[in-house]
Amino acid sequence: xxxxxxxxxxxxxAAFTALNGIDLAIEPGEFVGLLGPSGCGKTTTLNIVAGFExxxxxxxxxDGRSLRGVPxxxxxxxxxxxxxxxxxxxxxxxxxxxxxxxxxxxxxxxQQKVKEALDLVRLGHxxxxxxxQLSGGQQQRVALARALAIEPALLxxxxxxxxLDAKLRVQMRSELKRFHQDLNATVIxxxxxxxxxxxxxxxxxxxxxxxxxxxxxxxxxxxHPVNTFVAGFVGSPAMNLMTLDVAANGTGAVLxxxxxxxxxxxxxxxxxxxxxxxxxxxGARHSTINLYKEAHPGAIEGRIYTVEPxxxxxxxxxxxxxxxxxxxxxxxVKLAPDDKVWLEFDQEKLHLFDGETKQAL
Numbered sequence: 001x002x003x004x005x006x007x008x009x010x011x012x013x014a015a016f017t018a019l020n021g022i023d024l025a026i027e028p029g030e031f032v033g034l035l036g037p038s039g040c041g042k043t044t045t046l047n048i049v050a051g052f053e054x055x056x057x058x059x060x061x062x063d064g065r066s067l068r069g070v071p072x073x074x075x076x077x078x079x080x081x082x083x084x085x086x087x088x089x090x091x092x093x094x095x096x097x098x099x100x101x102x103x104x105x106x107x108x109x110x111q112q113k114v115k116e117a118l119d120l121v122r123l124g125h126x127x128x129x130x131x132x133q134l135s136g137g138q139q140q141r142v143a144l145a146r147a148l149a150i151e152p153a154l155l156x157x158x159x160x161x162x163x164l165d166a167k168l169r170v171q172m173r174s175e176l177k178r179f180h181q182d183l184n185a186t187v188i189x190x191x192x193x194x195x196x197x198x199x200x201x202x203x204x205x206x207x208x209x210x211x212x213x214x215x216x217x218x219x220x221x222x223x224h225p226v227n228t229f230v231a232g233f234v235g236s237p238a239m240n241l242m243t244l245d246v247a248a249n250g251t252g253a254v255l256x257x258x259x260x261x262x263x264x265x266x267x268x269x270x271x272x273x274x275x276x277x278x279x280x281x282x283g284a285r286h287s288t289i290n291l292y293k294e295a296h297p298g299a300i301e302g303r304i305y306t307v308e309p310x311x312x313x314x315x316x317x318x319x320x321x322x323x324x325x326x327x328x329x330x331x332x333v334k335l336a337p338d339d340k341v342w343l344e345f346d347q348e349k350l351h352l353f354d355g356e357t358k359q360a361l
Contacts, residue, residue, distance in 0.1 A: 081158050099146060206233065208233075289325065289343055
């Protein structure tokens with residue numbers, strides 16, 4: 001297991017800043033997901049940790065030792081790429097043994113390590129096959145076995161599931177999580193799929209435009225996003241976000257929409273809104289909004305735009321004025337386009353962000 005620290009990590013490509021002052025601490029044995037949209041800097045971060053890129057400034061520390069100037073081949077890290085990068089002319093066993101051969105491991109020890117790695121990923125019976133004879137999931141396991149065979153201090157995974165179909169991705173998510181538990185290894189996992197990060201990672205580093213937005217456990221990131229980017233990126237469906245004006249109502253605060261509707265806030269949320277710039281972004285998850293089919297005290301009138309049944313839950317897309325809000329209801333609730341409905345927000349689970357800074361209040 002390895003302890004990794006990123007300190008002030010910055011990377012520029014000519015005038016483009018790919019990373020801007022990333023600070024991150026990863027404890028031994030942690031599974032950390034680097035999460036963000038394409039172009040946010042997560043793969044650049046991984047490449048710098050691996051030694052494929054040098055930072056413009058800042059440094060990577062492995063167990064307290066700076067890796068600046070240390071070539072990738074001497075960092076003792078296992079890497080699994082998005083494309084798996086298997087050699088088509090080599091058998092499964094030969095692919096797994098490749099890194100060991102590069103390290104001049106004696107043949108008997110090499111064969112033992114290959115066997116152990118393939119047994120770990122449950123592919124020992126396919127040792128003599130070639131990559132073209134394997135399924136996508138099996139190729140992914142071979143790439144993982146090759147990375148594990150060298151007994152790395154740190155395992156780096158760069159979107160290894162993105163080429164798999166949806167069913168196989170779910171299966172491999174659980175297998176990767178089990179591998180981590182069995183090995184008790186330190187893992188950095190790059191993904192743009194927030195479901196992968198939420199289900200597998202001990203901690204999530206949410207990135208945008210080369211900046212680390214939030215670093216915490218998946219539960220904390222989901223329940224307490226620090227800004228509107230994190231709120232809108234983490235969660236499926238995405239959190240509903242609406243920009244509203246703040247007005248006093250004598251006993252507290254009221255959020256007012258330019259479409260004419262308003263919503264009175266609880267005393268606690270009124271105090272938060274009072275610290276804003278005068279506008280707030282209201283955030284609400286689909287599961288924290290009550291939908292009524294008849295007028296209800298304090299609820300806001302809306303209109304059904306469309307309905308999405310998924311089997312165990314139904315998503316209703318509701319217009320509140322010009323804002324489109326996604327609400328989840330039980331599958332036996334009958335709704336149709338253009339139906340009138342009334343929505344009520346759970347004040348204890350409401351998120352409020354400043355309208356100018358986009359930071360949580």
